[in-house]
Amino acid sequence: xxxxxxxxxxxxxxxxxxxxxxxxxxxxxxxxxxxxxxxxxxxxxxxxxxxxxxxxxxxxxxxxxxxxxxxxxxxxxxxxxxxxxxxxxxxxxxxxxxxxxxxxxxxxxxxxxxxxxxxxxxxxxxxxxxxxxxxxxxxxxxxxxxxxxxxxxxxxxxxxxxxxxxxxxxxxxxxxxxxxxxxxxxxxxxxxxxxxxxxxxxxxxxxxxxxxxxxxxxxxxxxxxxxxxxxxxxxxxxxxxxxxxxxxxxxxxxxxxxxxxxxxxxxxxxxxxxxxxxxxxxxxxxxxxxxxxxxxxxxxxxxxxxxxxxxxxxxxxxxxxxxxxxxxxxxxxxxxxxxxxxxxxxxxxxxxxxxxxxxxx
Numbered sequence: 001x002x003x004x005x006x007x008x009x010x011x012x013x014x015x016x017x018x019x020x021x022x023x024x025x026x027x028x029x030x031x032x033x034x035x036x037x038x039x040x041x042x043x044x045x046x047x048x049x050x051x052x053x054x055x056x057x058x059x060x061x062x063x064x065x066x067x068x069x070x071x072x073x074x075x076x077x078x079x080x081x082x083x084x085x086x087x088x089x090x091x092x093x094x095x096x097x098x099x100x101x102x103x104x105x106x107x108x109x110x111x112x113x114x115x116x117x118x119x120x121x122x123x124x125x126x127x128x129x130x131x132x133x134x135x136x137x138x139x140x141x142x143x144x145x146x147x148x149x150x151x152x153x154x155x156x157x158x159x160x161x162x163x164x165x166x167x168x169x170x171x172x173x174x175x176x177x178x179x180x181x182x183x184x185x186x187x188x189x190x191x192x193x194x195x196x197x198x199x200x201x202x203x204x205x206x207x208x209x210x211x212x213x214x215x216x217x218x219x220x221x222x223x224x225x226x227x228x229x230x231x232x233x234x235x236x237x238x239x240x241x242x243x244x245x246x247x248x249x250x251x252x253x254x255x256x257x258x259x260x261x262x263x264x265x266x267x268x269x270x271x272x273x274x275x276x277x278x279x280x281x282x283x284x285x286x287x288x289x290x291x292x293x294x295x296x297x298x299x300x301x302x303x304x305x306x307x308x309x310x311x312x313x314x315x316x317x318x319x320x321x322x323x324x325x326x327x328x329x330x331x332x333x334x335x336x337x338x339x340x341x342x343x344x345x346x347x348x349x350x351x352x353x354x355x356x357x358x359x360x361x
Contacts, residue, residue: 046172047170054075072178075177094242097242098239104271220291222248225244228248231283314331314334315331
């Protein structure tokens with residue numbers, strides 16, 4: 001029985017669960033490590049995203065005989081130039097639209113209250129439970145708004161901590177661009193030839209996966225934001241730039257991003273002109289069709305090869321477990337894990353014929 005594969009697998013699972021149990025009881029040992037990892041996570045991840053966006057530019061400049069340090073400095077200057085353009089031309093317009101939207105929020109709230117009160121007085125066919133829910137919503141609307149305000153202030157406080165961590169991103173990015181290529185040779189020098197070649201292939205596959213996802217997802221989100229901006233301008237929707245930027249950010253989230261993007265646009269359209277909601281939905285559907293059938297296939301291709309049902313399941317489960325961060329990182333994490341498992345499976349398959357021949361001899 002001890003030589004049976006199922007028994008060995010069962011023992012392995014039991015040992016893994018025992019290890020997890022021991023780690024949970026020894027939390028005081030791993031807590032400093034966890035705090036350290038959390039502290040470096042934001043600058044490391046931010047620099048990692050910028051690394052995959054700027055690495056092609058550095059490689060291109062090196063082909064034109066730029067010294068590596070000069071190429072990296074050129075990339076930093078390019079990033080500063082893009083930030084300057086964003087600050088000068090986009091931020092003031094977006095800030096003005098946000099301030100106008102905040103000023104109009106009380107009027108929107110009053111309109112919602114009037115609609116609910118009118119509905120309650122003229123619609124006697126509603127069930128008692130629905131009327132009770134509507135009445136509770138109306139009576140506590142101010143409380144909900146205050147709770148939303150508290151949430152915004154808490155978010156702003158966390159944002160300052162996030163911005164402090166972002167200050168470290170340029171330092172991480174500089175050394176990633178400068179010494180990133182030295183990581184694999186440094187690791188492989190301690191390995192045998194066969195294992196070092198396998199490790200190089202594995203890191204190459206992971207690099208390809210992350211490059212395809214990060215570059216593809218950001219380019220697709222940018223294209224969707226531009227398409228929505230053009231569409232909203234055509235139909236005459238208010239707060240066009242703000243809504244387009246919001247859609248650009250939410251489209252980074254797989255699957256549910258487009259649904260989140262349409263919510264504020266529909267609300268603004270409803271208060272501007274109820275029939276405008278139809279136009280907003282048409283623009284959103286047209287943009288998503290162009291993205292799904294033209295932009296994504298040509299930019300991302302089939303690099304990740306993830307089934308839509310797999311994406312939905314991962315996003316829903318990660319969102320419930322890890323919240324917003326889970327939504328952002330579950331797909332690339334799954335893609336990397338899938339790449340690692342696929343690599344070791346193919347390595348195992350390569351060894352099978354040799355092992356079988358050894359058994360025969």
